[in-house]
Amino acid sequence: MIPSMKAEFRRLFTIRSTYIITFISLVLTIFFCLWIEGYKGLSGSPAANLSPTALHEILANGLGMGIGFATIIAILFMAHEYRYNTIMYTLTASASRTKALLAKLITMITFTIGYGLLSVAVAFASYYVGLSLRDASLPAQDFNVLAELGRLVFYCAAYSLVGILLATATRSVVFAIATIFVFPTAIEPLLGLLLKENAKYLPFTTLDSTIGAAMAQNTLSSGTAMIVSTGYLAVALVVTWILFVKRDAN
Helix, strand or coil, X not given: CHHHHHHHHHHHCCCHHHHHHHHHHHHHHHHHHHHHHHHHCCCCCCCCCCCCCHXXXXXXXXXXXXXXXXXXXHHHHHHHHHHCCCHHHHHHHCCCHHHHHHHHHHHHHHHHHHHHHHHHHHHHHHHHHHHHHXXXXXXXXXXXXXXXXXHHHXXXXXXXXXXXXXXXXXXXXXXXXXXXXXXXXXXXXXXXXXXXXXXXXXXXXXXXXXXCCCCCCCCCCHHHHHHHHHHHHHHHHHHHHHHHXXXXXX
């Protein structure tokens, strides 16, 4: 298992797209948090947009914006195995398909959590720089570090699982990436018109509710959202594991 994980980490960090996508994501995070949120705020005045929950909003909005890029890395990490037929070498090197899949999941979850922590650190630093440029200071913040950290870890781990599971089940880079962007922005809002109040239980809406980044007004609490999201992920994981073990690698 350890050799498999080392091989997966080595492969992840030797792919140029990992660095390119991460760089683009961090640049957008800096622009959003420094210029739009920090410097401009709502009206550009020193008192604008400085609420006791400002740091939580920066975490939720910044991470919610950037996690899509981390999910793309997860999709490419898995789907390229099938696209370039390197999956055969991966499975041959491992004594068990289950262990091979588990090594990929652990590798990507670890990377995505690290990405999330880096992204939030950059977001906070950029936000404070933006505030300093307009001579503004934050009031006392309602920000529980341990609770926010727990939600961040869950959110990043969940989205990395979504990326890996989508890529494994579909074996298509295009379809998996399209699903990540189209389903939460187009399909779920349409389903929400039918489900009304129950729209808060839709998969991506529920997952975004764990850090307070969901667009719907009536959303679940963070704790409830984590429980519901865990249920979705557990079912998806079992289905994907069965497909990964039973289907021909080609």
